[in-house]
Amino acid sequence: MIGLLPPRHLARLDDRQIDIADGEILCFVGLRNEATLLPHILDHYRGLGVDRFFFLDNGSTDGTRELILEQPDSHCFHTEGSHFAENIDPPRWINTLMNVFGTGHWCLSVDADELLVYPDLGRVNLRQLCSYLDSTGAEAVIGSMIDMYADGPLAEYSYDGTKPLIEASPYFDPEPGWLRARDGLYPPEQMFGGVRERVFWHGRFKQTFPPCLTKVPIVRWGRGTHYHVAQHTISKVRFSELRVALLHFKFVWGFRQKSASSLSENTQLKEKTLEERAAYMEALERDPKLALRNHRSVRYRGDAAQLVDLGWMRTSDRYAEFVSSLTARRLDGDATT
Helix, strand or coil: CCCEECCCCEEECCCCCCCCCCCCCEEEEEECCCCCCHHHHHHHHHHHCCCEEEEEECCCCCCHHHHHHCCCCEEEEECCCCHHHHECCCEHHHHHHHHHHHCCCEEEEEECCEEEECCCECCECHHHHHHHHHHHCCCEEEEEEEECECCCEHHHCCCCCCCCHHHHCCEECCCCCEEEECCCCCCCEEEECHHHHHHHHCCCCCCCCCCECEEEEEEECCCCCCECCCCCCECCCCEEEEEEEEEECCCCCCHHHHHHHHHHHCCCCCCHHHHHHHHHHHHHHHCCCCECCCCCCEECCCCHHHHHHHCCCECCHHHHHHHHHHHHHHHHHHHHC
């Protein structure tokens, strides 16, 4: 039973037994003031097949911690430190939790505003996907972040949690971002761009890349595994040929307030994601009616095949054969009942 994890002052708040069985799929989530999103996040990842959650709460004041503590499959850790200084470059808090609890397990590491989707979602659950990854010798899967948004002015977006996130923010830019090769690094290429570059960047930082859209959200965590910069880069792992996606609901609610708060609380800190927030605030000050949807935006159909067709996700013939075998076994089972 761990009450405090050195050296980063992560205080454990729940008192549930942490007795992780072999084969459990674990989900690690860092968050702050996400009580509105949390029920949707839990429903989504439970539906995929996550067995246990480890939440890292960074000073929530809106009931997020209390909601986590009510969940029978969740553990809650807490810190009042600076997320931007302590949990991005590198993400010390998440690395600590995953090293202590995740070693030897397939783990998801996501933010509270991200929904994981993958090829053939609906026909393949998370345990079956991980079984496929094991069979191919893969240790991790690269993911593409897809920024989701609603219609109308960004400053007027609101969300009370009463409808699914995908209904509240159903649109996205159809074209994947552009790729930059990173020889000898993990992952070996990164994607940049998307709607955040289209709307906010405009060459604002001559020497700085726009927001990175590549993450590594699925990892069989091993001894010595660690993320380098948030979940965007990682230590040496064997990647699957598949590519998954994270539907990113950054703009679903409170976007302006959250950006302003992050900047005011970290005035002495130079950090890239804070520079992004400054770009967002400047754009909204220039145009209070700024909208993200344009004539090229498309609506997400709730169909993973749409994202494969557009190039945001990637499948393979080998995976298609695996999915077909699962379907055949299900049909055989139905025929014998």
